[in-house]
Amino acid sequence: MESSWLETHWARPFYLAFSFCLALGLLQAAKLYLRRQRLLRDLRDFPTPPVHWYHGHQKVFHNDNFDKIGEIIEKYPRAFPCWIGRFQAFFFIYDPDYAKTFLSRTDPKSQYLYKFIIPTLGKGLINLEGPKWFQHRRLLTPGFHFNVLKTYVDIMICSVNIMLDKWEKLCSTQDTSIEVADHINLMALDIIMKCAFSQETNCQINSTHDVYVKATFELSRIIYQRVYNFLYHHDMIFKLSPLSRRFEKLNQVTRRYTENIIQERKKSIRAGTNQDNIQKRKYQDFLDIVLSAQAKDGEIFSDIDVQSEVKTFMFAGHDTTASSLTWLLYCLAQHPEHQDRCREEIRAILGDGSSISWDQLAEMSYTTMCIKEMFRFISPIPTISRELSQPLTFPDGCSLPAGMNVFLSIWGLHHNPTVWKNPKVFDPLRFSPENSDQRHPHAFLPFSAGPRNCIGQQFAMVELKVAIALILLRFEVSLDPTKPVAFMNCVVLKPKHGLYLHLKKLPEC
Numbered sequence: 109m110e111s112s113w114l115e116t117h118w119a120r121p122f123y124l125a126f127s128f129c130l131a132l133g134l135l136q137a138a139k140l141y142l143r144r145q146r147l148l149r150d151l152r153d154f155p156t157p158p159v160h161w162y163h164g165h166q167k168v169f170h171n172d173n174f175d176k177i178g179e180i181i182e183k184y185p186r187a188f189p190c191w192i193g194r195f196q197a198f199f200f201i202y203d204p205d206y207a208k209t210f211l212s213r214t215d216p217k218s219q220y221l222y223k224f225i226i227p228t229l230g231k232g233l234i235n236l237e238g239p240k241w242f243q244h245r246r247l248l249t250p251g252f253h254f255n256v257l258k259t260y261v262d263i264m265i266c267s268v269n270i271m272l273d274k275w276e277k278l279c280s281t282q283d284t285s286i287e288v289a290d291h292i293n294l295m296a297l298d299i300i301m302k303c304a305f306s307q308e309t310n311c312q313i314n315s316t317h318d319v320y321v322k323a324t325f326e327l328s329r330i331i332y333q334r335v336y337n338f339l340y341h342h343d344m345i346f347k348l349s350p351l352s353r354r355f356e357k358l359n360q361v362t363r364r365y366t367e368n369i370i371q372e373r374k375k376s377i378r379a380g381t382n383q384d385n386i387q388k389r390k391y392q393d394f395l396d397i398v399l400s401a402q403a404k405d406g407e408i409f410s411d412i413d414v415q416s417e418v419k420t421f422m423f424a425g426h427d428t429t430a431s432s433l434t435w436l437l438y439c440l441a442q443h444p445e446h447q448d449r450c451r452e453e454i455r456a457i458l459g460d461g462s463s464i465s466w467d468q469l470a471e472m473s474y475t476t477m478c479i480k481e482m483f484r485f486i487s488p489i490p491t492i493s494r495e496l497s498q499p500l501t502f503p504d505g506c507s508l509p510a511g512m513n514v515f516l517s518i519w520g521l522h523h524n525p526t527v528w529k530n531p532k533v534f535d536p537l538r539f540s541p542e543n544s545d546q547r548h549p550h551a552f553l554p555f556s557a558g559p560r561n562c563i564g565q566q567f568a569m570v571e572l573k574v575a576i577a578l579i580l581l582r583f584e585v586s587l588d589p590t591k592p593v594a595f596m597n598c599v600v601l602k603p604k605h606g607l608y609l610h611l612k613k614l615p616e617c
């Protein structure tokens with residue numbers, strides 16, 4: 109029987125397309141199979157906690173299940189291979205010797221985390237690698253010199269007082285607890301805008317800036333969802349999801365916000381008014397440093413580089429400190445005995461707190477211990493990661509091949525019972541000089557360590573000390589038992605539904 113027109117003209121292309129897709133599918137399956145075999149071989153030296161056949165260990169990280177991670181750390185005290193689905197695995201470490209070996213190298217940041225951050229922050233200091241990272245780091249470091257930081261203390265005092273005046277008004281008009289995390293976010297944004305960008309945005313009063321803060325909050329959450337959902341690792345699958353459209357929209361919001369700031373400064377440079385402003389301030393702010401580097405060499409600092417650094421510093425400079433201050437208040441509200449001791453110390457040093465000098469900040473030893481214990485207990489940046497560019501051998505002889513993604517769990521390190529006695533107890537005295545003497549130098553790493561440590565750590569410490577001192581002088585804080593706090597990991601650890609505190613206004617000294 110002769111074949112029909114339809115068969116000769118359509119059947120062959122259809123079969124060809126079908127065979128092509130089948131071959132492609134088989135090739136992909138073979139690739140995944142080989143990848144799994146390679147990972148199993150590379151990680152065979154290390155004992156693994158029970159793995160779910162489909163999710164792997166993904167559920168351990170769902171709902172920010174720190175109790176589950178704590179249990180794993182007790183059973184596997186140095187590290188464990190962590191499977192995300194069947195075909196992707198990271199190596200999770202939380203031992204001080206492992207951390208020291210890991211951080212002494214210059215491996216690039218891991219694709220699984222930073223790749224998902226790049227669309228939001230661009231390639232600024234956090235995401236850059238190699239000579240370009242080195243150039244940017246060297247150029248931006250003077251912006252955090254202590255002579256510059258000293259000039260920020262008065263700016264910080266002013267921003268914290270704006271927030272406290274708002275709290276005072278709220279206290280006098282409402283009898284319930286107050287959600288403080290949003291206020292603290294705006295206050296931290298106000299500080300970074302004034303210090304790094306010399307921008308008087310009035311953002312704590314003018315609610316239009318809420319959009320930026322809310323966008324960064326949601327963006328961080330989406331990034332974290334991508335990291336721990338292996339389906340979203342594929343750009344194609346993520347792009348097809350509704351999450352991706354939201355992600356794009358939010359990125360546009362933050363891009364517009366930062367672009368406005370850059371354009372305004374460029375305008376002021378063109379109009380010749382910026383030089384007077386620098387003279388008034390007596391220092392070049394972060395934006396001056398970046399833009400004068402661009403003026404000298406547009407190749408080192410292109411327009412995109414400037415955008416990326418501004419986005420990076422605006423995000424890193426407010427989100428981390430805001431979360432840290434929120435958690436510090438949470439810890440002190442939970443432990444009134446430490447709160448009282450801090451307040452006594454602060455009163456003895458500052459009196460009514462009408463001014464704070466640089467030297468007075470250094471005298472706050474008990475308060476500093478409480479801040480450090482908060483960093484240990486909560487660890488606002490719970491994990492960082494790298495992709496090994498060369499094989500890595502740990503001091504105990506175990507090794508990992510090049511290409512492996514290693515996650516340093518800072519939270520795990522800070523809760524490792526082989527390092528910290530009673531890690532679930534909040535005890536600031538762990539950080540007294542006599543109790544810290546014998547501690548492994550890599551046991552406490554809230555700001556990481558080594559060449560890629562946090563450039564803003566002194567800035568953050570100054571901001572935290574100024575803010576907590578002024579808050580405790582004006583208010584007694586306690587938790588609202590009807591609004592329990594839940595953790596949410598969005599790169600930076602945050603309270604999922606905010607932090608509700610009862611604020612009791614204290615009489616003026």
Ligand code: HEM
Pocket residue numbers: 217233234235245420421424425426428429432488489492493554555556559560561562563564565567568
């Ligand atoms: C309490 C607040 C803060 C904490 C806990 C914190 C923590 C960290 C950590 C753990 C890293 C290492 C990241 C990695 O290796 O992947 C880091 C890097 C960084 N931080 Fe912070 N940070 C804080 C505040 C700040 C502030 C206030 C700024 C800026 C004003 C800042 C800017 C940066 C930058 C730019 C990097 C990348 C440095 C580089 O790779 O050269 N951070 N931070």
